[in-house]
Each structure stands twice: as structure tokens, then as C-alpha cells.
Amino acid sequence: MSKDRNMVIPEAMLPPARIERVKGNFGEEVLLRNDAMFTAYRHSAGELSAFFFALADEGRIIANVCPSCGVVNCPPYQQRCPECNFTDMEQIEIKDVGVMAATPVITMFPPARFKGDAPFGTGYVFIECGDSKTADTALPLRVRTTQGMLRRGIFKRDTPIKIVFKDERQGEITDIFAVSQAELTREQIAKSPLLESDLEWNMPKEPEFEETEESKMAFSKILFRFQALALKVSKSKAAQKDLANWTRRVEVKSGGFFFLLNINDGKMSAGYEEPDRETDLILALEDPNDFLPYLERGAALTNLILSGKLWVSSSELETITRLDRLPRSLRKDGV
Amino acid sequence: MREVAVIGSGMTHCKSRWLSKTYLELAQLATKNAIEDAGIDVSDLDGGVAGIYNDIFEFMAIPESPLQGIVGLANKGFSRVTSGGATGIYTMYNAYNWVASGMHDVVLVLGVEKALDCYDFEAESPTPAVVQTIAYSWDPWFERQIGNHASSSYAQVIAAYRDEHDGDLTEEASAKVVELLCQQAQNNPYAQRLGEAVSAEQVLDSRYVIDQIRILETCVYTEGACALIFASKKGLARLAGKMKQEPIWITGAACANEPYFVGKDPKRHKVLHRIQSDEIVAREALKQARLTVDDIQVMELHDAFVPQLMITLAEMGVVPLGRANDLVNEGIIMPGGKLLLNPCGGLVFSGHFVGGSNMMSTWSIMREMKDRDLEHGLVHGTGASLSMFGGAMIFERRR
Numbered sequence: 001m002s003k004d005r006n007m008v009i010p011e012a013m014l015p016p017a018r019i020e021r022v023k024g025n026f027g028e029e030v031l032l033r034n035d036a037m038f039t040a041y042r043h044s045a046g047e048l049s050a051f052f053f054a055l056a057d058e059g060r061i062i063a064n065v066c067p068s069c070g071v072v073n074c075p076p077y078q079q080r081c082p083e084c085n086f087t088d089m090e091q092i093e094i095k096d097v098g099v100m101a102a103t104p105v106i107t108m109f110p111p112a113r114f115k116g117d118a119p120f121g122t123g124y125v126f127i128e129c130g131d132s133k134t135a136d137t138a139l140p141l142r143v144r145t146t147q148g149m150l151r152r153g154i155f156k157r158d159t160p161i162k163i164v165f166k167d168e169r170q171g172e173i174t175d176i177f178a179v180s181q182a183e184l185t186r187e188q189i190a191k192s193p194l195l196e197s198d199l200e201w202n203m204p205k206e207p208e209f210e211e212t213e214e215s216k217m218a219f220s221k222i223l224f225r226f227q228a229l230a231l232k233v234s235k236s237k238a239a240q241k242d243l244a245n246w247t248r249r250v251e252v253k254s255g256g257f258f259f260l261l262n263i264n265d266g267k268m269s270a271g272y273e274e275p276d277r278e279t280d281l282i283l284a285l286e287d288p289n290d291f292l293p294y295l296e297r298g299a300a301l302t303n304l305i306l307s308g309k310l311w312v313s314s315s316e317l318e319t320i321t322r323l324d325r326l327p328r329s330l331r332k333d334g335v
Numbered sequence: 336m337r338e339v340a341v342i343g344s345g346m347t348h349c350k351s352r353w354l355s356k357t358y359l360e361l362a363q364l365a366t367k368n369a370i371e372d373a374g375i376d377v378s379d380l381d382g383g384v385a386g387i388y389n390d391i392f393e394f395m396a397i398p399e400s401p402l403q404g405i406v407g408l409a410n411k412g413f414s415r416v417t418s419g420g421a422t423g424i425y426t427m428y429n430a431y432n433w434v435a436s437g438m439h440d441v442v443l444v445l446g447v448e449k450a451l452d453c454y455d456f457e458a459e460s461p462t463p464a465v466v467q468t469i470a471y472s473w474d475p476w477f478e479r480q481i482g483n484h485a486s487s488s489y490a491q492v493i494a495a496y497r498d499e500h501d502g503d504l505t506e507e508a509s510a511k512v513v514e515l516l517c518q519q520a521q522n523n524p525y526a527q528r529l530g531e532a533v534s535a536e537q538v539l540d541s542r543y544v545i546d547q548i549r550i551l552e553t554c555v556y557t558e559g560a561c562a563l564i565f566a567s568k569k570g571l572a573r574l575a576g577k578m579k580q581e582p583i584w585i586t587g588a589a590c591a592n593e594p595y596f597v598g599k600d601p602k603r604h605k606v607l608h609r610i611q612s613d614e615i616v617a618r619e620a621l622k623q624a625r626l627t628v629d630d631i632q633v634m635e636l637h638d639a640f641v642p643q644l645m646i647t648l649a650e651m652g653v654v655p656l657g658r659a660n661d662l663v664n665e666g667i668i669m670p671g672g673k674l675l676l677n678p679c680g681g682l683v684f685s686g687h688f689v690g691g692s693n694m695m696s697t698w699s700i701m702r703e704m705k706d707r708d709l710e711h712g713l714v715h716g717t718g719a720s721l722s723m724f725g726g727a728m729i730f731e732r733r734r
Contacts, residue, residue: 012457024355032354034456037394048476071603075477077596083603101597102495102607105487106546111467112455114482122481123491124597124607137598138607140477152546157498173480293540300542303549324542 008040013112045171050091051076052171059165059193061096061127061176063135064089074127074135075173094135096163096192097181098127101138104155108302108317118317119305121150125161125178142177148204149312151305154180165193207311209286211255218288219257225295226252226261226270229326233268238329240266248319251279254288263319282313298327336435340571340582341730343373343564344698349527349686352451352461353558358393359405362447365560365691366406373564374579375441380564382412383443384433386426388419388689391468392450406445406562419472420485420639420718422446423693424590424726427714430565431588431728440570446691447560465556473720474595485639488721490547493642495607497547500657506549508663509641510538513551513683515669516638520680523699527557527686552641557686561694583701587620587729595720605721610643612725613650613717624729626711628652631729633703633712634674635696638681643722647715648676651727678703692716697730704732 015034024030045052054060063074066081066089074094080086104123107114114120124138143161145154155161161178169175179199181189188194209215233239243266250261252270260279262269285291290309293299301320304310312320345368347361356364362385370377383406385399395401399415406413412433418425423446430444453464470484478488497504517533520526533551541551566574571582591612598604601611621627628651638644645659653674654661662668668676679685679699682692693716700712712730 010457013455015454015456022354025350025353026355028355030354034454035394037391043475045476052476071600073596075596077477102491102498105490105494107482107484107487107544108542108546109466109486109544109550110463110482111470111484112458112463113467113470115458115463117482120482122483122487126599136600137596137604140481140483140597142481157495173477297540299540302542306543306546 009038047079048075048077049171055165055175056169056171061094061163062091063094063127063129065092072129072135073137074129074139075137077137092129094127094129096127096194097189098125098134098161098163100124100155100157100159100161100178101126102157104143106150106152106306108306119150119315121155123155123178127163140173142174144177144179146179146183146199146201146204149305149315149317151308153308162189162194164196164199166196204313206282206313207284207286209255209284211257215255215288216257219254222288222291222295223259223270223272225291226259229295230268230270232330232335233326236330236333236335238333239326239335242322242325242329243268246318246322248280249277250281250283250319253282253284254286263322281316281319284311285309294327298331300324337437337567337569339431339434339565339567339585341563341585341697341701342566342571342574342578342582343369343375343580344694344701345369345372345562346525346695346698347560348525349557349559349688349695351527351556351558353449358387358398358447358449358560359401361558361560362402362445363405365447365562366443366445369443369562369564372580374577375564375574376577377407379441379574379577380408380411380443381439381441382433383408383445384426384430385413385415386417386422386446386690386694387415388417388422388448389468391471392448392453394452402445406443408443412439418718419724420637420689421590421693421716421724421726422690422718423696424637424714424716424728425724426690427563427693427697427728428588428590428726431585434565434567434570437567440567440573442565444563444565444694445560446562446688446694448688448690449558450556450688451558462556478720483720486545486548486553489640489643490545492607492610492646492722493547493640496646499608500659503657504642504645504659506539507535508660509552509645510535511663512641512645512668513538516641516677516681516684519678520684523679523685525559525695526680526684527555528680528684531684547642548640552683554639554682554687557688559686559688559691559695561691561698563694563697581705581732583704584731584733585728586731587622587624587626587727589616589619589623590726591615591619592719592725593721593723595723597721605723607721610646610650610717610722610725612723613647613715614652616715616725616727617651617713620713620727620729624711624731626729631711631713632675632709633678633700633707634676634715635679635700635712636677636681636715637693637696637717638677638683639687639717639722641683643717644677644681647717675703675707675709693726697728700730704730710734
């Protein structure tokens with residue numbers, strides 16, 4: 001995603017004016033014109049503004065309740081209750097804790113406007129609105145973890161969550177997000193509003209795995225396989241393109257063992273090089289053999305991350321995405 | 336209500352990118368093929384209904400307006416329908432009502448879509464732009480701002496179903512359904528993925544686009560068109576001597592949409608672990624046809640994502656909710672099983688040109704009912720956020 005976050009449409013996404021002649025489906029020439037269907041907006045939040053003002057200005061969450069049937073809507077998406085012949089609903093303040101309505105989902109391949117965010121989690125939260133009562137509707141929210149890349153198992157249906165408020169808020173739903181209460185202290189859970197800066201984001205706990213003779217053997221085998229993969233990449237233009245314009249020093253770890261995977265603008269190498277400078281990314285896993293499906297038949301590394309078998313030190317997915325493209329490119333080039 | 340029959344169908348080839356054809360040309364080609372298939376003249380049409388999902392894909396607001404004359408309906412009634420992923424089935428539902436109500440006797444039902452003209456100049460790929468365009472179908476205050484989109488929305492329903500029914504809807508069962516659909520698509524000359532061979536093992540190795548859904552479990556973006564001709568008995572009498580095809584009768588038609596906002600009460604909110612709209616439309620359409628689900632020999636269901644397809648089958652009563660694995664493990668939908676499912680390869684392998692995909696399903700079911708001498712079939716469509724729009728039609732062959 002472009003770094004130009006102040007613009008609604010980042011410059012890199014704007015099409016240059018151009019008309020090309022390209023081959024059609026039958027080999028004939030057809031015209032291809034760069035264009036855009038754009039309409040800029042100053043989009044009103046109308047009656048929903050009260051909800052967003054409460055988030056932005058006061059760090060509070062409000063809901064609407066029907067005085068007739070008692071249904072509580074959060075988000076407060078309607079002002080009258082259709083089930084009660086459009087009785088006017090009343091605004092109430094509710095809490096900033098709740099439970100997941102279902103296991104949230106983790107997007108690995110996002111829409112264009114969210115490319116830089118992947119992987120990210122979205123889900124629905126029933127927010128507490130009274131003694132052991134939650135709202136009748138669920139608030140759609142981003143879900144986040146302080147423990148590295150988001151993966152399965154952190155959130156499930158009924159996982160207790162805390163709403164966290166960004167320090168700088170403008171009045172939009174992304175001013176808030178949900179974090180599992182299991183990652184918070186009692187004091188943090190009790191604090192309202194809990195701010196993003198109240199949490200420690202930069203120290204995800206790296207898992208520790210037992211060092212065994214078996215894992216040492218397996219790890220050596222995996223290193224050899226990665227070296228063979230690097231050699232194949234050197235023979236495949238498509239694979240080199242996958243790694244073009246990308247530089248990363250990746251530390252691959254299991255038990256007490258590690259090796260470095262170097263990606264450098266289309267080239268790749270793997271070896272026991274000592275990390276004489278900081279690595280960009282750490283990949284840690286308990287059983288090195290979990291890499292075999294990727295190395296032997298191209299099974300996606302992304303799936304290892306989602307399953308929690310492969311721990312990644314940051315939320316950056318791009319390196320993994322590029323590595324996942326390699327098997328297909330090698331097949332394409334017959335390497 | 337008058338009885339309605341389908342008397343012709345016409346397809347274009349499904350392609351990921353039709354560089355050589357605009358949606359105007361695709362629409363006209365499908366219409367021409369349907370007219371020829373029915374054996375009638377374009378002047379026999381009393382009017383038409385067009386399904387076009389998305390103005391942004393067509394790069395034009397009111398994209399149906401240039402179609403009027405092109406499909407031979409100058410100065411006749413011609414209406415456009417858009418209902419998310421369920422645009423196709425809703426278009427058919429509207430056309431059915433045009434005929435059943437007595438307003439018209441012979442009606443064109445057209446579905447067309449482009450998609451891959453969208454392009455992300457930053458990623459140098461159309462796909463993120465296509466995903467984004469569909470994501471504009473989510474509300475701009477809540478869902479869209481947090482980055483929800485078609486895959487995340489369906490994945491949420493699948494995740495909630497798996498929460499509710501622990502151990503059901505396994506990835507292995509879903510992978511076997513994908514393998515089945517791939518094999519069946521090889522019998523569809525218009526299929527986008529004709530010639531592909533995908534095994535269950537490849538499905539399980541393929542990358543998750545989102546938690547719950549692998550890339551080989553998803554439908555493909557497609558450009559293409561399909562047209563059908565609906566007619567009343569009066570219309571059939573008028574066309575006597577011209578018609579080339581045996582009419583297939585629509586004996587049940589239903590549509591239902593669930594509420595948008597998620598909550599606890601299935602009567603007033605969208606409940607995440609259900610696709611209630613599928614249950615409602617199947618029940619209502621079968622009731623109209625005086626049939627039960629066990630009477631249906633062939634189904635063409637809307638498989639945006641294969642785990643959703645399996646939930647849909649459970650919602651329709653083919654198996655109980657929580658027993659979706661039985662579809663595979665007990666061989667119900669597998670070769671030789673009691674139900675022929677998506678013989679065209681479904682939207683996953685044939686293609687999903689949104690405005691017309693459910694018409695393609697109808698083209699397929701008519702072909703299968705005739706070729707295999709079957710009596711009853713069901714076509715289904717779903718769409719919109721959290722799979723909340725639904726429609727179903729029952730087809731009957733009278734021998």
C-alpha cells in the first residue's frame with residue numbers, strides 16, 4: 001500500500017493516461033484504455049454520527065434500546081424498532097467488554113484498499129450492556145493480537161474481549177478494535193477507555209521449542225532443501241521475478257537451531273551464516289518437518305502460519321506470499 | 336398464476352478475460368444463441384429482464400440501457416435486476432412473474448457480466464481491484480471500513496457453522512467436493528476451467544485466501560453471458576410449429592433475504608451460523624411444486640465457496656444441519672449417489688459471471704434433465720453480505 005496515507009486514493013493506484021493495442025482472445029488487436037470510474041465523496045454519517053462522536057471524543061460506546069421490547073442494537077443502526085411498530089429507540093451507554101459472536105476470520109488476500117493491512121482479522125462482538133447481558137446485535141470490528149501475526153486459536157466464539165481505543169481518533173469504526181482479554185492484565189481490562197498505547201505491541205513472545213537430536217537431523221535436512229530451492233530459483237526467471245525488488249534477512253529457527261534465508265532482489269540463499277546484523281523476520285516452528293509439504297510439493301506456507309505451526313515475528317506477510325509463489329513459478333519454468 | 340416454461344437457452348464461453356468482447360457483444364451473442372436454441376424469432380419476444388450485478392464492472396451506470404436495441408427489444412419492456420451474487424436467480428424470479436402474472440407470454444431472461452476490466456495499477460493485477468469492487472457492496476460506516484469483503488463475509492458464515500457443529504464441514508470433505516466439481520466441469524464445453532485437473536490433495540495444499548477458505552475452494556471471476564426464454568402456455572401455442580426444444584416447466588419459485596445486521600434473533604437479525612434464506616426458499620419452492628427435497632434428482636446450486644455449498648445443501652434438507660460431511664462420506668453427492676450436484680462444474684469451475692451465473696445453472700439443468708431423462712431439478716442462487724440473499728426454482732420435465 002502506498003505510504004501516502006493522507007490521500008483517499010494513493011498516488012500509486014492512479015492510472016496513467018494510456019491507450020494500448022493488445023492481443024485479443026483470437027489473436028486480433030484490441031484497444032485497451034486506462035481509465036477510472038471515480039466519484040469523490042464527502043460522505044455523511046447522518047444519524048450514526050452520535051455513535052462515532054462517542055468513540056472519538058469520549059472513548060465510549062453507545063447503543064440504542066427499544067423501550068417496548070428491550071432489544072439492544074450495537075451498532076445503533078436504526079432509530080426506531082420495526083418489530084414494535086417503529087417505536088422510537090433510546091440511546092444508552094454500554095460497556096467496552098464483550099464476547100466474540102463467532103470465530104473471527106483472518107484475511108490473507110485483501111481488497112485493493114487494504115493491501116498493506118494483511119493479514120488482518122475481522123469479526124463480530126456482542127458487547128456487554130448490563131449485568132451478564134450483551135447487546136442483541138453484534139458490532140463488526142477488527143480483531144488484533146499483541147503476540148505477533150494473527151493466527152487461529154487466539155479468538156473463538158465466546159472469547160472474552162476488550163475494546164481498545166486508538167490514541168488518535170477521528171470518528172470511524174477503525175478507531176476501536178478488539179483484543180482478547182487473555183492478553184491483558186486485570187488493570188488493563190478494568191481501564192476505560194483502554195488505549196492502544198497502553199498495550200505492548202513490539203515484544204511478541206517468541207515460542208521456545210525443545211532441542212532434540214531428531215529435530216537437529218530434521219533441521220539439517222530442511223536447510224539442505226531450502227538450499228536446493230535457492231538453486232532452482234537461480235534457474236527460473238519467473239521465480240526470480242517473484243523475489244524481485246524485495247530484500248529480507250529471515251532467521252528460520254527450531255529448538256536451538258537456526259539458519260538464515262537471504263532474499264535479495266530476485267536471488268535467494270540459505271545457510272548457517274551467523275546473524276552479524278539484525279534480521280528482518282524470524283520464522284520459528286516446533287517440527288522442522290512441517291516445512292516439507294512446502295518444499296516437496298508446494299503446499300502453502302501461509303497455511304502453516306494460520307494454523308499456528310509457524311510463528312512469525314511481525315505482521316508482515318509479503319515475504320511469505322512471495323515464497324508461496326515460488327513453487328508455481330518453478331513448475332511454470334520447468335525447473 | 337399461469338404456468339411458465341423455459342423453451343430455450345444460450346451461452347457464451349466463460350472466460351476470465353474477454354478482451355475481444357464487450358458486455359454488449361456477450362449479451363447479444365447469448366441472446367442470439369437462446370433464440371436459435373428455442374427455434375423462435377427475436378420478434379416473438381414480448382419483453383425482457385436483464386441481470387447485471389455491478390455498474391462498476393460494466394464501467395457504466397444504467398448498463399442495461401444500450402442493451403435494449405441490441406437484444407432486439409426496441410420499444411418493448413426491458414428491466415434490469417441487481418441483487419448481489421443472487422442477481423441471476425432474482426432476474427429469473429422477476430421474469431417468471433412477468434409471465435406467470437399474465438403480463439407477457441414470451442420473455443427474454445438475460446444475464447451478463449464483465450469483471451476483469453478493473454485493474455489495480457499499484458499491484459499490477461486486476462484481482463485486488465475486483466475484490467475491492469465487490470467489497471463496495473458492504474455498508475460504508477461499519478463493514479467496509481474494517482475491510483470486510485466477499486470472501487471474509489462467507490468465511491464468517493463458514494467459521495460460525497463450524498463453531499456450531501464441531502467436526503462437521505471438514506476441509507477434507509470440502510476438498511473432495513472440489514475434485515468432483517472439477518471432474519464434472521470437463522463435460523461443460525463452456526466452462527472457464529475446461530481441461531484443468533484438480534485433486535483433493537491439491538486443494539488441501541492450496542493457499543488460504545482467508546481463514547476457512549482455500550483458493551481452490553473459491554469460485555472464479557468470469558466474463559460471459561447466458562440467456563433463457565420463458566414462455567406461458569399461451570406463448571407456446573403462439574410459437575407452435577417453430578419451437579425446437581422440449582419445454583421444461585418451472586413449478587416452484589421463491590426468493591428471501593435475511594436482515595443485514597448480525598444478531599441473536601433469527602427473526603430479526605442475520606444469525607451467523609445459518610444461511611436461513613436457503614432453507615426458506617427451498618422449502619417454499621418445493622411446497623409450490625408439491626415435492627420434497629428427496630424428489631429432486633439434480634441440483635445446480637450457487638457455489639461461491641465450496642464449504643458454503645455444503646452448508647446450503649444442509650439448509651435445504653439434503654442432510655441435517657451438522658451432518659454436511661455425510662454428503663461426501665455417505666456418497667450422497669458423489670458419483671453414483673442419489674443426488675446429481677452441479678453437473679456443469681458449478682461456479683467454481685464453470686465460472687461466476689455474476690449477473691448470469693444462475694442462468695448458466697438453468698442451462699445446465701435443462702441439458703442434464705433431457706440427457707439423463709430426469710424429472711425434477713432445482714436451481715439456486717445466493718449472494719450479498721453473509722450470503723443473506725437467496726432464491727430457488729424447481730424445474731419439471733413432463734414426459
